[in-house]
Amino acid sequence: MFTKREIISMKDFSQDEIDCILKKAQELEVYARGEKPSDLLSGKIMANLFFEPSTRTRLSFETAMKRLGGEVLNLGSEEASSISKGETLADTVRVISQYCDVLVLRHPKQGAARMAAEYSSVPIINAGDGAGHHPTQTLLDLYTIKRESRLNGISVAIVGDLKYGRTVHSLAYALALYDTRISLVSPEQLRIPDTIKSDLEGMGAEVFETSELSSVINDVDVLYITRIQRERFPDPAEYRKVAGSYRISVDLLNDVKDNLIIMHPLPRVTEIDVEVDSTKYAKYFKQTFYGVPIRMALLTMLMETDDEA
Ligand code: NCD
Numbered sequence: 311m312f313t314k315r316e317i318i319s320m321k322d323f324s325q326d327e328i329d330c331i332l333k334k335a336q337e338l339e340v341y342a343r344g345e346k347p348s349d350l351l352s353g354k355i356m357a358n359l360f361f362e363p364s365t366r367t368r369l370s371f372e373t374a375m376k377r378l379g380g381e382v383l384n385l386g387s388e389e390a391s392s393i394s395k396g397e398t399l400a401d402t403v404r405v406i407s408q409y410c411d412v413l414v415l416r417h418p419k420q421g422a423a424r425m426a427a428e429y430s431s432v433p434i435i436n437a438g439d440g441a442g443h444h445p446t447q448t449l450l451d452l453y454t455i456k457r458e459s460r461l462n463g464i465s466v467a468i469v470g471d472l473k474y475g476r477t478v479h480s481l482a483y484a485l486a487l488y489d490t491r492i493s494l495v496s497p498e499q500l501r502i503p504d505t506i507k508s509d510l511e512g513m514g515a516e517v518f519e520t521s522e523l524s525s526v527i528n529d530v531d532v533l534y535i536t537r538i539q540r541e542r543f544p545d546p547a548e549y550r551k552v553a554g555s556y557r558i559s560v561d562l563l564n565d566v567k568d569n570l571i572i573m574h575p576l577p578r579v580t581e582i583d584v585e586v587d588s589t590k591y592a593k594y595f596k597q598t599f600y601g602v603p604i605r606m607a608l609l610t611m612l613m614e615t616d617d618e619a
Contacts, residue, residue: 312611316427317435319443320480321509325487332453334607335600341377342602351380354613357410359385359402360437361393361417366576367437367447370601371414374609377602383410400429407431411613415439433612441474441542447575448480450604451534454597458571459531462489467526469495469556470536470581472502474543477575478536479506486515493526494519497552500538523556528565533558533591534573535581558582563591573597 312327341348356375360368372382385391385406393402399422407413407430415423416437423436423443438444455461466485468478472494482502485492492510494502498521510517520526527533535558543549557580558572574582574594586592
């Protein structure tokens with residue numbers, strides 16, 4: 311189903327396809343935990359091309375590949391590569407795709423992954439394109455919800471920077487495929503782009519917008535909070551107006567649902583007090599682990615040979 315396919319946007323996925331990836335991830339969890347060795351991807355090479363900072367995404371892709379017996383190439387810093395001589399992204403991708411079986415790209419420009427796919431001879435995985443999309447984060451978010459809560463009949467609050475946050479753009483599209491009520495909580499200036507909102511409504515999703523976290527926090531099953539994306543603001547003064555808009559403290563959790571889960575794609579800045587980490591609601595560090603089996607699932611599905619598919 312997935313062999314040689316690009317992973318660019320959650321808009322390209324059906325619910326059946328997502329469920330299939332989540333199921334595969336569960337099968338691979340034992341390898342993700344390092345409890346059993348595997349050579350499923352032995353002889354395969356993944357190239358990491360990251361043009362923006364990354365901790366979890368890059369390293370969990372590497373872990374996934376290495377735990378399955380594969381190899382990893384890293385472009386390294388822009389200064390150390392031919393990009394510093396003026397090489398275009400198209401040429402870089404055209405060249406590196408000849409050295410690997412799959413290429414993972416993070417780039418500050420929205421649309422970069424879609425463009426790169428036109429020049430690559432191997433599947434491209436979008437690991438974040440500016441304020442665009444971040445589909446592998448969404449798959450691990452859905453997997454976290456499935457493992458720690460349930461994926462249907464729930465109410466989800468997505469909180470923070472809904473304008474520039476690529477993780478929430480991808481997540482909203484995916485949740486719209488499931489039976490979920492979505493509350494979009496943001497400062498007025500950081501509302502979700504209109505095109506996404508109308509797409510969600512067109513998909514039949516139940517979407518509600520507010521700037522008041524207190525109006526929804528006690529009714530939701532999943533609280534997904536995000537960082538205000540400082541680096542995407544054209545004007546630092548505009549960032550300062552909204553910085554620190556939402557902050558989850560232990561006090562705020564007094565009347566929440568007993569089975570609430572709190573998620574965050576991380577890194578957090580001031581959105582969640584460290585005291586919350588030891589509550590039963592906090593799932594954001596577990597969420598980062600779930601990135602490994604999810605990325606294993608994607609990598610194996612993309613690199614399956616035809617007779618295995
Ligand atoms: C996110 C990203 O890069 O979009 N991080 C991640 O991949 N886990 C979220 C962010 O930077 O705020």
